[in-house]
Amino acid sequence: MNHIKYFxxxxxxxxxxxxxxxxxxxxxxxxxYPGSMPGQNKVALLLPLSGPQKAIGKHLSQAAHMAVxxxxxKDFVLTFYDTKADPAEAALVAQQAVNDNAHLIIGPxxxxxxLAVYQRIQGRVPLISxxxxxxxxxxxxxxxxxxxxxxxxxxxxFLAEQHKNHLVLLVxxxxxxxxxxxxSVDKARQYGQTLTTISYTNPSDMQQVASExxxxxxxxxxxxxxxxxxxxxxVSSLLYYDAPLNHFKIAGTGLWDSADKKHAxxxxxxxxxxxxxxxxxxxxxxxxxxxxxPPRLATLTYDAVSMATMLARSANLxxxxxxxxxxxxxxxxxxRFRNGGYVNRALGILEVRLGxxxxxxxxxxxxx
Numbered sequence: 001m002n003h004i005k006y007f008x009x010x011x012x013x014x015x016x017x018x019x020x021x022x023x024x025x026x027x028x029x030x031x032x033y034p035g036s037m038p039g040q041n042k043v044a045l046l047l048p049l050s051g052p053q054k055a056i057g058k059h060l061s062q063a064a065h066m067a068v069x070x071x072x073x074k075d076f077v078l079t080f081y082d083t084k085a086d087p088a089e090a091a092l093v094a095q096q097a098v099n100d101n102a103h104l105i106i107g108p109x110x111x112x113x114x115l116a117v118y119q120r121i122q123g124r125v126p127l128i129s130x131x132x133x134x135x136x137x138x139x140x141x142x143x144x145x146x147x148x149x150x151x152x153x154x155x156x157x158f159l160a161e162q163h164k165n166h167l168v169l170l171v172x173x174x175x176x177x178x179x180x181x182x183x184s185v186d187k188a189r190q191y192g193q194t195l196t197t198i199s200y201t202n203p204s205d206m207q208q209v210a211s212e213x214x215x216x217x218x219x220x221x222x223x224x225x226x227x228x229x230x231x232x233x234x235v236s237s238l239l240y241y242d243a244p245l246n247h248f249k250i251a252g253t254g255l256w257d258s259a260d261k262k263h264a265x266x267x268x269x270x271x272x273x274x275x276x277x278x279x280x281x282x283x284x285x286x287x288x289x290x291x292x293x294p295p296r297l298a299t300l301t302y303d304a305v306s307m308a309t310m311l312a313r314s315a316n317l318x319x320x321x322x323x324x325x326x327x328x329x330x331x332x333x334x335x336r337f338r339n340g341g342y343v344n345r346a347l348g349i350l351e352v353r354l355g356x357x358x359x360x361x362x363x364x365x366x367x368x
Contacts, residue, residue, distance in 0.1 A: 041312035042077045044097035045305065046107030046117065048085035053109070056297065057082075060109070060130070062290055063298040066282075067305035076312045078305060083108045087116035094121050104128070104311065106304045109297075111136045111143070126322055128304050130297065134179075137341030142322075144304055144343055145297075146332075148179040151254040153367040154347040155223070155272045156187035161362075164220040164249065165193045170209060170234075171225050173199050180225045180253065203234040210241035219248040227255025235263045254347070258296045261352050269352045274333040274345075275360055282331050303330030333364050344368065 045064055048057040061080060068078050081097055083090035090113040097105055098121050105127045108114050114129035115136055121127070123140040132145025159167065169184050171177035181197050188195035196216070198209055203226050213219070222245070226234050231252070238245060245265050252259075252271035261269075279299050286294045307328050311321050327336030327344075334346035349362035 091120035
């Protein structure tokens with residue numbers, strides 16, 4: 001992409017297409033191309049462009065700008081609506097989007113605002129939420145983030161292929177931890193694996209967990225469901241209390257994708273994710289344009305908007321187009337829409353390489 005040309009086009013277009021000011025915070029800002037046919041191929045993007053979450057909203061809106069201009073579809077119109085990260089406001093602007101004849105809504109970012117929007121518009125148009133909370137999924141409401149179900153399905157299938165059948169899972173005492181446990185138990189049963197689950201409250205205090213691990217006669221794989229900085233805190237605490245981490249393989253969930261995996265004990269560990277090479281290219285382009293590194297959610301927004309430009313070629317963006325059998329390919333890999341609001345993602349298995357890019361040891365594929 002020519003960066004200078006991109007900025008010139010963006011400035012010229014926004015100068016032509018900005019909406020007339022109404023009450024502060026409620027006026028949508030439209031993107032598209034001069035000559036687009038009014039009322040056709042309209043997609044709404046609901047983001048927190050003001051309020052306490054405006055920083056993340058800004059990043060996601062910039063990712064959406066990139067998708068629109070890179071796809072260069074002259075008949076596509078994307079309209080931004082400010083949710084202010086407030087469920088009531090999100091419901092109001094979603095209703096405005098429907099009144100503006102949007103054929104598809106992308107967003108909001110959070111599950112509570114997504115539910116408020118769904119309840120307001122009553123499924124009149126498909127809603128692709130940027131949340132990863134699979135509990136909110138229902139007909140015409142699709143949480144688009146990476147879901148625990150896909151992650152554990154892919155990880156346990158891979159471990160079965162590697163003949164790793166004696167597994168221990170560490171989960172936090174939280175709703176996320178319960179989701180990980182539930183799907184792990186289901187998949188271990190499916191593949192005939194033995195699974196022991198240990199819950200904890202504090203990832204930096206693994207004394208009791210370490211004691212239990214030392215008493216277990218045989219472990220093939222220890223699965224750690226923490227991410228972020230807590231992953232290293234957990235590993236350090238386990239080693240402090242003499243957990244025998246060098247006696248078995250370590251594996252992790254999709255939270256490892258953006259975690260700090262610098263601890264030496266994680267060398268060679270497996271985790272479930274998409275190939276990061278596509279995202280690295282996007283991040284480089286984003287930084288060149290905006291001078292900062294995008295958050296992890298930026299590629300989700302980019303993929304959702306890119307997909308919408310493709311779907312815009314179908315009249316009124318019907319659910320049948322969303323549920324195309326072949327699915328779609330984006331920066332975060334292959335994904336496909338299913339009944340009941342389920343977004344199924346093709347995931348791979350990566351191996352941690354300290355001081356080098358993580359290695360893809362099993363390619364991305366769907367696991368139902």
